[in-house]
Amino acid sequence: MRxxxxxxxxxxxxFCLPARAEYPDKPIRLIVPQAAGSATDTLARILSAxxxxxxxxxxxxxxxxxxxxxxxxxxxxxxxxxxxxLCMGPIGALAITRHMVAKLPYDIERDFQPIALVARGxxxxxxxxxxxxxxxxxxxxxxxxxxxxxxxxxxSNGSPGHVGGELFKFMAGVEIVHVPYRGGAAAINDLIAxxxxxxxxxxxxxxxxxxxxxxxxxxxxGEHRSPGFxxxxxxxxxxxxxxxxxxxxxVIGPAGIxxxxxxxxxxxxxxxxxxxxxxxxxxxxxxxxxxxxxxxxAEVIRSDSAKWRxxxxxxxxxxx
Numbered sequence: 001m002r003x004x005x006x007x008x009x010x011x012x013x014x015f016c017l018p019a020r021a022e023y024p025d026k027p028i029r030l031i032v033p034q035a036a037g038s039a040t041d042t043l044a045r046i047l048s049a050x051x052x053x054x055x056x057x058x059x060x061x062x063x064x065x066x067x068x069x070x071x072x073x074x075x076x077x078x079x080x081x082x083x084x085x086l087c088m089g090p091i092g093a094l095a096i097t098r099h100m101v102a103k104l105p106y107d108i109e110r111d112f113q114p115i116a117l118v119a120r121g122x123x124x125x126x127x128x129x130x131x132x133x134x135x136x137x138x139x140x141x142x143x144x145x146x147x148x149x150x151x152x153x154x155x156s157n158g159s160p161g162h163v164g165g166e167l168f169k170f171m172a173g174v175e176i177v178h179v180p181y182r183g184g185a186a187a188i189n190d191l192i193a194x195x196x197x198x199x200x201x202x203x204x205x206x207x208x209x210x211x212x213x214x215x216x217x218x219x220x221x222g223e224h225r226s227p228g229f230x231x232x233x234x235x236x237x238x239x240x241x242x243x244x245x246x247x248x249x250x251v252i253g254p255a256g257i258x259x260x261x262x263x264x265x266x267x268x269x270x271x272x273x274x275x276x277x278x279x280x281x282x283x284x285x286x287x288x289x290x291x292x293x294x295x296x297x298a299e300v301i302r303s304d305s306a307k308w309r310x311x312x313x314x315x316x317x318x319x320x
Contacts, residue, residue, distance in 0.1 A: 033072025081256035121287030228286020
C-alpha cells in the first residue's frame with residue numbers, strides 16, 4: 001500500500017507540472033552593435049521582419065553601439081544562452097577589430113555561438129566627383145606620382161573600409177593617408193564635398209550616392225561583381241590582381257544555446273532570407289543573401305579573421 005501511495009503521489013505531481021513551452025514563446029531581442037541607420041542595422045531590420053514571421057514571435061532590434069563594436073557583443077556574451085538574446089555579427093566585429101583592441105572582454109571562439117550567415121556583400125571604391133581619375137588604374141598612377149597627397153575616408157578605425165583601404169595600399173604599392181570618421185554619413189559628406197578623395201564603404205551606405213552621381217564609383221571590392229552594380233569591375237579586375245575585401249554579416253548568440261534551439265533558429269533564418277519579400281528589399285542594397293549552417297558560418301569567421309589579422313599587423317593599425 002505504501003508503494004502504491006508513492007506511485008500515486010509521483011503521478012499526480014507529474015500531471016501538475018506545467019508543460020514546457022515550445023521555443024520561442026516570447027519576443028526575441030536582436031542586438032545590433034552599431035547605431036541605427038548603419039549598414040548592419042538596416043540588414044537587421046530587414047531580417048527581423050521576416051524572421052519574426054518564421055518563428056511566430058516579434059524580433060526586437062536593440063542598438064548597442066560603441067566601444068569599437070564591443071559593447072553589443074559583450075552584452076550578448078554575458079546573456080542567458082536560452083535563444084532569446086541574439087546579436088548581429090558583422091565582419092568588423094568578428095574578424096577585424098578583435099586584432100586591433102588590446103584586450104577584449106570576451107573570446108569570440110569561446111563565448112559566442114554562430115547561428116547563420118545572413119548576407120555577403122561588397123564595399124564600393126568611390127571617389128570625389130571632382131577627382132582627377134576615373135578608373136582604378138588612373139587612381140593608382142596618380143597616387144604613385146603624388147605619394148601622401150590623397151586621403152581615403154572610412155567610417156571608423158577598424159571598419160571594413162579602413163582595413164580594405166590598407167590592403168589596397170599594400171597591394172597597389174601606394175601611399176594614401178587614412179582619415180577615420182565617426183560614422184559613414186560624415187565621411188560620405190566630405191567625399192561629396194571633395195575634402196577627401198576616396199573611400200571604401202559598404203554598398204548599403206554609399207550605393208544611393210553612387211547611383212545619383214554625387215560620388216564616382218570605380219569598383220567593388222568583392223571576389224565577383226555585385227548584382228547591384230553589374231557594370232562595375234572588381235578592384236582585382238580593374239588593376240589590383242588578387243585583391244578581395246568582401247563583407248558579410250550573420251547572427252550569433254551566447255555560447256551554450258541548446259543545439260535544438262540553434263538548429264531551429266538556423267532553419268528559420270535560412271527560410272527568412274529566401275522569402276521573396278526579403279530578397280526584394282535586399283536587392284535594393286546590392287548585396288547577396290547568404291545562408292548555410294552554423295559550422296559554415298564559424299569557418300567564415302575563422303578564415304577571414306586570419307586574413308585580416310595579417311593586414312592589421314602589417315599596417316600597425318590599433319584601437320585604444
